[in-house]
Amino acid sequence: xxxxxxxxxxxxxxxxxxxxxxxxxxxxxxxxxxxxxxxxxxxxxxxxxxxxxxxxxxxxxxxxxxxxxxxxxxxxxxxxxxxxxxxxxxxxxxxxxxxxxxxxxxxxxxxxxx
Amino acid sequence: xxxxxxxxxxxxxxxxxxxxxxxxxxxxxxxxxxxxxxxxxxxxxxxxxxxxxxxxxxxxxxxxxxxxxxxxxxxxxxxxxxxxxxxxxxxxxxxxxxxxxxxxxxxxxxxxx
Numbered sequence: 001x002x003x004x005x006x007x008x009x010x011x012x013x014x015x016x017x018x019x020x021x022x023x024x025x026x027x028x029x030x031x032x033x034x035x036x037x038x039x040x041x042x043x044x045x046x047x048x049x050x051x052x053x054x055x056x057x058x059x060x061x062x063x064x065x066x067x068x069x070x071x072x073x074x075x076x077x078x079x080x081x082x083x084x085x086x087x088x089x090x091x092x093x094x095x096x097x098x099x100x101x102x103x104x105x106x107x108x109x110x111x112x113x114x
Numbered sequence: 115x116x117x118x119x120x121x122x123x124x125x126x127x128x129x130x131x132x133x134x135x136x137x138x139x140x141x142x143x144x145x146x147x148x149x150x151x152x153x154x155x156x157x158x159x160x161x162x163x164x165x166x167x168x169x170x171x172x173x174x175x176x177x178x179x180x181x182x183x184x185x186x187x188x189x190x191x192x193x194x195x196x197x198x199x200x201x202x203x204x205x206x207x208x209x210x211x212x213x214x215x216x217x218x219x220x221x222x223x224x225x226x227x
Contacts, residue, residue: 004157007164031213043204044216056213091158095213102148102213107157 002026004106006092012112013082019107021077023092032075033093034067036060043091049075058100082113116141116207128226129135129197133135135221137205146208148215149179155173159224161203164188175199183226198224 005024025032034046041055046108047057049067066078075094079086093103117140127133139145146165150158162173169181179190188205202222206215 006157033214035215035217042219043215043217044204045216048213049211058214089146101159102163104160105150105158107155 002091002104004094004104006106006109007092008109009107010110010112012114015113016081016083019077019079019111021083021090021092021111023075023077023106024073025075025092025094026104027073029094029096029104031055031066031095031097031103032069033095034077035091035093035105036088037091037108038085038088046077079111082111084113087111087113116145116209116216118206118207118216118218120221121205122221123219124199124222124224125205126224130194133190133192133199133204133223135197135205135223136198137188137190137218138186139188139205139207140186141207143209147179147181148206148208149173149177149188149190149212150199150204150206150217151175152204152220158204161190175222195223195225196227197225 007022032049043059047061048055049069064080068076089108091108092106095101095103119138148163149161161177162171164171164181172178177192202220204220205218208215
């Protein structure tokens with residue numbers, strides 16, 4: 001069964017460093033998403049991406065964040081200068097369509113900023 | 115704005131007992147509703163979804179959920195739980211005008227042998 005894969009599963013980084021979280025969505029999917037879950041809190045939407053551009057983003061997704069689909073298969077989330085409060089589980093998801101379709105989630109990357 | 119409330123943070127049931135996890139949503143139009151499950155170390159797996167039509171929807175692993183518009187609820191049920199059902203369960207709502215999902219806080223399910 002096709003699945004969304006994320007790497008790495010766990011990343012530890014120093015505050016102020018840049019991190020790139022990587023995702024390989026399901027191959028025939030066209031919509032891509034990043035969500036995050038701070039420990040003990042809700043899963044929160046960050047950004048959706050379609051046709052090589054951001055289609056929707058939350059207020060969390062500020063200038064420190066960026067997304068890219070560099071090679072037609074990977075989908076990345078970059079945090080330019082990490083803060084302690086960026087520590088969270090980050091989930092990538094993809095869907096065939098933007099509406100009336102379900103999103104398939106990866107297993108997540110746990111980011112720890114120290 | 116959309117919101118989802120899962121009133122029960124933690125529920126414990128005995129193996130073989132029935133289960134109902136509560137979910138209430140706030141949304142002005144017809145919502146798209148989902149239940150996801152997260153086992154330890156795993157991603158979010160879709161259990162079932164409601165878009166339209168029959169308000170009782172069947173999902174994987176023997177789960178079902180009923181959409182009740184009058185109560186703004188989408189409760190998840192299973193007639194007889196198995197030890198492997200121990201996990202975190204998330205209710206989520208989507209909308210026609212947006213692609214994003216809004217999640218509830220999650221309910222952690224523990225199964226007693």
